[in-house]
Amino acid sequence: MKRETEMSREAQRGGVDRTKSAHTLWHGDAARVCELLPAERRFELVYLDPPYSVGATMTMRERSGEARGRMKKGSGRAAYGDVLDVDGLVAMLASVLVRVRDRMTDDGALYLHMDWRAVHDAKVAADRIFGRRAFAGEVCWLPGNGSRGARGFAVTHQTILVYAAKEKRLLRFAVDHPSLREPFAETSQAMHFTNVDADGRRYRDRTVGAKTYRYYADEGRRIGSVWADIPAMVANTPLRKEGTGYPTQKPEKLLERIVRASSREGETVADLMCGSGTTLAVAARLGRRFVGADASDVAIEITRARLAASGVDYRFSSTEPAAPSEALHS
16 A cells, blocks of 8 residues: 655645655756755755766667667667766766755765766865865775776776765764674684673673773674675666666665665655666655656656556656646656
């Protein structure tokens, strides 16, 4: 049964108040969407996965035999263009980041997902916009299908830059959920976890100053900054349910980890370059509100189908005046 949201209840009263809509999906440019949102709408968490300056049109795979990714003979239909050079991409991204920054709550977090082509230029731009001291670190994600080219070291990771909304503010990270923890190293377990409590659980005590902390082996430690346990293939094969055929689709497990780490239930998660809608689907499932957007017609089509299949109610709007907007969908 579909959940009744504030949005649908308002609709039953004869109109929908956009400031109370639980979820919102926009067809349009990310910067423009930020300008059009009500002043009250703020983001506790923002995930952005922009183009990478690949220099190609990226295509769908919707039928057997179609090629997905860079357009070539036998490719499916075009999903979006990734044709800007690095300077053009960073300029576009900077205009979005300024507006995103102004929409974030004081304790909000930004996760900016890039690859080797433009990540360093993007970090310089983000440092200028948020302030260097707002940089909270980076995640190296190993998707498992990186380049094996002959030039230099094979590129087998992507980088997610993490920023606080403002300088000098610490991000709040959840750490107790299993998806945010990893096993202690085998050597550490053998050397340090030599005590056993009454329930048979192995642990170690560590005294820092005048306080003693207890760590249990079966709870693991906080997840580190290298994520090698989430293969991209689960989202990029027709053999798995979550695969949509959209190029560069990210696994739900990756977004689950980010959403759980930096937002609470009821808070707003924004993905203004949402592609196939992974962030939105995950946010809704985990009890967060979402604001999603994409300029690609195909991205919006795929996202809407995905949300419909999950029974998610949302308000659909467009930055294009000629397009239908302010429609409630479920």
